[in-house]
Amino acid sequence: MAAPTALVWFKRDLRVRDHAPLAQAQQFECALGLVLIEPSWLRSPECDPRHVAFLLDAVAALRVDLAARGLPLLVRVGEAVPVLQALRDEFGVTHLLSHEETGPGWSYTRDLAVADWCRHQGVVWREWAQTGVVRRLRSRSGWAGRWAQRMNALEAPRVRGFKGPAGLAPEPIPDWGDLGLSAPAVQPPPAGEWVAWDTLQGFLAGRGRDYRRALSSPLTAETACSRLSAHLAFGTISMRCVHQATASTLLGTPDRDLAYGLRGFASRLRWHCHFMQKLEDQPDLEWRNLARSVDGLRPGDGVHPDPVNQALLQAWCEGRTGYPMVDACMRQLRATGWLNFRMRAMLVSFAAYHLGLHWREPGLFLARQFLDFEPGIHWSQMQMQSGTTGINTLRIYSPAKQALDHDPQGQYRRQWLPEYGSCAYPEPIVDERTALARIKLQLYGLRQQPEARAEAAAIQQQHGSRKSGLPPSPSRSRRPPVVDEAQGSLF
Numbered sequence: 065m066a067a068p069t070a071l072v073w074f075k076r077d078l079r080v081r082d083h084a085p086l087a088q089a090q091q092f093e094c095a096l097g098l099v100l101i102e103p104s105w106l107r108s109p110e111c112d113p114r115h116v117a118f119l120l121d122a123v124a125a126l127r128v129d130l131a132a133r134g135l136p137l138l139v140r141v142g143e144a145v146p147v148l149q150a151l152r153d154e155f156g157v158t159h160l161l162s163h164e165e166t167g168p169g170w171s172y173t174r175d176l177a178v179a180d181w182c183r184h185q186g187v188v189w190r191e192w193a194q195t196g197v198v199r200r201l202r203s204r205s206g207w208a209g210r211w212a213q214r215m216n217a218l219e220a221p222r223v224r225g226f227k228g229p230a231g232l233a234p235e236p237i238p239d240w241g242d243l244g245l246s247a248p249a250v251q252p253p254p255a256g257e258w259v260a261w262d263t264l265q266g267f268l269a270g271r272g273r274d275y276r277r278a279l280s281s282p283l284t285a286e287t288a289c290s291r292l293s294a295h296l297a298f299g300t301i302s303m304r305c306v307h308q309a310t311a312s313t314l315l316g317t318p319d320r321d322l323a324y325g326l327r328g329f330a331s332r333l334r335w336h337c338h339f340m341q342k343l344e345d346q347p348d349l350e351w352r353n354l355a356r357s358v359d360g361l362r363p364g365d366g367v368h369p370d371p372v373n374q375a376l377l378q379a380w381c382e383g384r385t386g387y388p389m390v391d392a393c394m395r396q397l398r399a400t401g402w403l404n405f406r407m408r409a410m411l412v413s414f415a416a417y418h419l420g421l422h423w424r425e426p427g428l429f430l431a432r433q434f435l436d437f438e439p440g441i442h443w444s445q446m447q448m449q450s451g452t453t454g455i456n457t458l459r460i461y462s463p464a465k466q467a468l469d470h471d472p473q474g475q476y477r478r479q480w481l482p483e484y485g486s487c488a489y490p491e492p493i494v495d496e497r498t499a500l501a502r503i504k505l506q507l508y509g510l511r512q513q514p515e516a517r518a519e520a521a522a523i524q525q526q527h528g529s530r531k532s533g534l535p536p537s538p539s540r541s542r543r544p545p546v547v548d549e550a551q552g553s554l555f
């Protein structure tokens with residue numbers, strides 16, 4: 065009988081350290097690694113060549129690190145089931161080892177097909193959690209405690225050496241041209257495990273000192289924020305390693321400013337998993353409003369009879385709305401692939417409240433722009449900033465106030481909008497006062513409906529954060545539950 069052969073399927077976990085499937089593969093007589101570049105991903109409306117370029121860079125680095133340990137890394141282009149079948153035929157794969165993934169609809173469907181294939185082929189598929197997201201979660205109560213337990217657990221054993229199949233020549237890694245993609249409009253920053261650790265260490269060694277003071281202004285956030293999001297999204301570093309390195313710096317540092325900054329950062333690591341958990345628990349939140357009571361509010365939500373206003377959407381996407389702070393943010397995002405939290409929230413709030421756009425189309429556009437696109441965070445935030453969760457405080461960001469608070473001298477706007485202040489700059493595309501008055505009236509009215517209140521209570525029960533990890537006490541208030549889950553004020 066042939067020796068058991070393990071295939072480590074790398075997905076959003078392109079690293080060697082703290083990699084449970086890889087550690088497990090050391091127990092096998094024979095092991096191989098696989099990165100799949102799936103046409104379903106390339107064709108998906110969230111995917112952009114910048115994501116592919118970042119992934120390929122990370123894969124090149126991973127292949128070198130794995131080769132040093134004797135594990136060949138195959139890079140195959142194709143849908144999962146036919147590629148797995150070919151590898152089973154070629155190498156006699158008996159075990160498939162991977163991390164769990166909380167991805168968009170296409171990856172969920174693919175996982176079902178892979179599970180089915182494994183069952184029919186007698187291949188054992190083992191999956192490990194790599195974040196705080198819990199599969200088949202029954203209740204949100206106690207979630208924060210489980211998150212802390214996972215993050216404080218020992219990392220996966222270090223990998224030393226493999227007995228890979230002998231004489232396997234490395235296949236070339238395709239580039240985006242081979243994949244039929246156009247060149248990325250944004251050249252992404254370098255990827256890979258070493259870059260991720262370097263970024264983390266730079267932040268913990270000093271950059272983090274200014275974190276809380278500087279994260280809101282687009283002038284300072286670029287250097288004051290950790291800039292780990294793309295590394296976390298592609299898994300070139302594990303959430304557990306980031307959490308533990310932060311906790312040990314916090315324990316050891318005498319620097320009070322640094323400790324203050326890092327405490328704020330540490331809590332956001334939990335938010336990362338908190339938002340992903342929502343998509344894990346309710347996969348359709350990437351398509352439909354969490355609160356069905358607001359269906360029909362905006363064109364494009366699947367219920368409203370009118371089509372999306374393409375002229376408004378286009379102006380927003382191109383950064384020519386006539387609102388300088390909004391346009392400058394959009395230009396920065398398009399040019400760099402990154403924007404800080406507050407300015408992301410302002411862009412979405414503007415699309416939702418000023419322009420009256422439903423979040424799905426703007427969300428797809430932003431997903432392609434954000435190098436760190438993480439579906440669970442992204443779609444939850446899109447809904448939250450558009451007022452369609454039913455449970456969060458309605459946040460309407462005033463672009464003028466953001467400019468006053470975070471770019472008082474106009475330096476940022478001048479940097480990203482060369483035409484700002486000249487007659488080439490357009491007039492505001494909508495009248496702020498009229499637009500906000502209308503939508504606020506509609507939304508507050510909808511939220512007062514008894515059905516909306518009942519629905520909000522159910523949504524809070526399923527998705528809301530719990531301060532203590534204990535079940536929430538029954539509310540005596542007649543107001544619907546409103547939860548403030550992430551920073552921001554009016555905003």
Ligand SMILES: Cc1cc2nc3c(=O)[nH]c(=O)nc-3n(C[C@H](O)[C@H](O)[C@H](O)COP(=O)(O)OP(=O)(O)OC[C@H]3O[C@@H](n4cnc5c(N)ncnc54)[C@H](O)[C@@H]3O)c2cc1C
Nearest residue numbers: 289290291292293332335336405408409436437438442445
């Ligand atoms: C509409 C919208 C869409 C977003 N889409 C994404 C996305 O696709 N991917 C993504 O990683 N973040 C997303 N965010 C959250 C946040 O803006 C980014 O995580 C952050 O700006 C990334 O920069 P950083 O790594 O320097 O963050 P830091 O401020 O240094 O935070 C460290 C890490 O904590 C997590 N984090 C920080 N803020 C949040 C938050 N509010 N919610 C959840 N996790 C958080 C991220 O993993 C981040 O990398 C979105 C926010 C909004 C408003």
